[in-house]
Amino acid sequence: MKAKLVLLPGDGIGPEVVAEAVRVMDAIAGKFKHEWTYQERLMGGCSIDQFGSSLTEETLADCQAADAVVLGAVGGPKWDDPNAKDRPERGLLALRKGLGVFANLRPVKVHPALIDSSPLKPEKLQGVDILVIRELTGGLYFGWPKGRDSKDGRERAVDTLEYYDYEIRRVMELAFKLAKSRKKKVTSVDKANVLESSRLWRQVAVQIGKANPDTALEHVLVDTAAMRLITGPAWIDVMVTENMFGDILTDEASVLAGSMGMLPSASLGEGRVGLYEPIHGSAPDIAGKGIANPIGMILSCALLLRHSLGLEQEAASIEKAVDATITADARTADLGGKLTTRQMAEEIIQRL
Numbered sequence: 001m002k003a004k005l006v007l008l009p010g011d012g013i014g015p016e017v018v019a020e021a022v023r024v025m026d027a028i029a030g031k032f033k034h035e036w037t038y039q040e041r042l043m044g045g046c047s048i049d050q051f052g053s054s055l056t057e058e059t060l061a062d063c064q065a066a067d068a069v070v071l072g073a074v075g076g077p078k079w080d081d082p083n084a085k086d087r088p089e090r091g092l093l094a095l096r097k098g099l100g101v102f103a104n105l106r107p108v109k110v111h112p113a114l115i116d117s118s119p120l121k122p123e124k125l126q127g128v129d130i131l132v133i134r135e136l137t138g139g140l141y142f143g144w145p146k147g148r149d150s151k152d153g154r155e156r157a158v159d160t161l162e163y164y165d166y167e168i169r170r171v172m173e174l175a176f177k178l179a180k181s182r183k184k185k186v187t188s189v190d191k192a193n194v195l196e197s198s199r200l201w202r203q204v205a206v207q208i209g210k211a212n213p214d215t216a217l218e219h220v221l222v223d224t225a226a227m228r229l230i231t232g233p234a235w236i237d238v239m240v241t242e243n244m245f246g247d248i249l250t251d252e253a254s255v256l257a258g259s260m261g262m263l264p265s266a267s268l269g270e271g272r273v274g275l276y277e278p279i280h281g282s283a284p285d286i287a288g289k290g291i292a293n294p295i296g297m298i299l300s301c302a303l304l305l306r307h308s309l310g311l312e313q314e315a316a317s318i319e320k321a322v323d324a325t326i327t328a329d330a331r332t333a334d335l336g337g338k339l340t341t342r343q344m345a346e347e348i349i350q351r352l
C-alpha cells in the first residue's frame, strides 16, 4: 500500500516523538512492504514564529489532501501571552475543525507491568480497558459568542457551550458502533442536572441507546464520572462525552496507565483524513533533552494504520511490540527509567 502522510511535529517535545514515530512507521513499511511518503509542515508556535500564523491555509490544505496527519504537540511558554493575536492552540483547534474530525478516540489500558507506576491501588487497576470518545469540534471550544468586553467599567469574558443534535448524534453513534466489538457498554457523561446542552446530550443518547438494545447505556454526571475513574475504572468500557469534559477526564484517566506519555489518540470524522496525536502536550520542561516517552506517539501510529489505512495486522504488530517492550522493563524517565526517547523507540522497533 502507498500512503501520503503529513507530519506536524509542532513544539516542545513534539519533534522528538514524531522523529521516532517516523522510524517506527519506516520499520513497518519495510516489514510489510508498504510505501509512505511524508510531508513535514509547521503548525503551532513554530508556525507563528515562521509565518505569523499558527496554521496557514497551505498547511491545512496539505493536511486535507493527505491520507492521514501525524501531530506531535503544540504550545509552550514562549507563546503564552494572553494578549497575543494568535496562539499555538488556535492552530490545533482550526486543524481539527478543518479536517472535520469530530470524534477523538482515547484508549486507556493499563499494562500489568506498569501497575506500580500509577498512584492508584493495584487492585483498582486490574482489567482496566477504557475507550474514551471525546467530542472534538463542538462545545465550549467553538461556541459563539466568545470574547472579552467591558460593561459598566467591569471586565467581562464569555464562552458559549453550544451543541446541535446532529453533532451529538454522530459521536454517540460512533460510541455505540465501537462498543459492539468491546464489552457493549456505553457510559455517556454529561451535566444534565445543570446544563441545557447536557439535557440535549442525554436526550440524544437515550434515542441512540433505544436503537441499540444489545448495548447497555448508562448516564453519569461529569463530577461523578471524575470520581468513578478513580474509584472503579474497571467498570467502564466506552465513555463518550462533550469536548471539554473529555479533555479533562482523559488527563485524569491517563494516570491509570502510569504516565500521560503512554496514551495515544485518533481523531476521526466523516471525511477521509484522520488526525493522530498523543494526548500529552509539548512538555516544555523536558523539551530538547531527548528523554520524552515516545510511546503515546508510536501507539497513535498504530491507530493510524488501523483507522485510516485499514491495516489491522500492522497496527497490532506495533501494539504487541510496545507491550513486549514494557514487559521487558524498558522505561523512559516518566516511568522511572533511564532510556532516552531514541533508545525506547529502538527497543520497540527491535520487537516489531
Ligand code: IPM
Binding pocket: 074, 075, 089, 092, 247, 279, 281
Ligand atoms: C488536548 C489538549 C488540547 C485540547 C489543547 C492543547 C488545546 O489539551 O488535546 O487534550 O484542549 O484539546
Ligand code: MG
Binding pocket: 247, 248, 251
Ligand atoms: Mg488535554
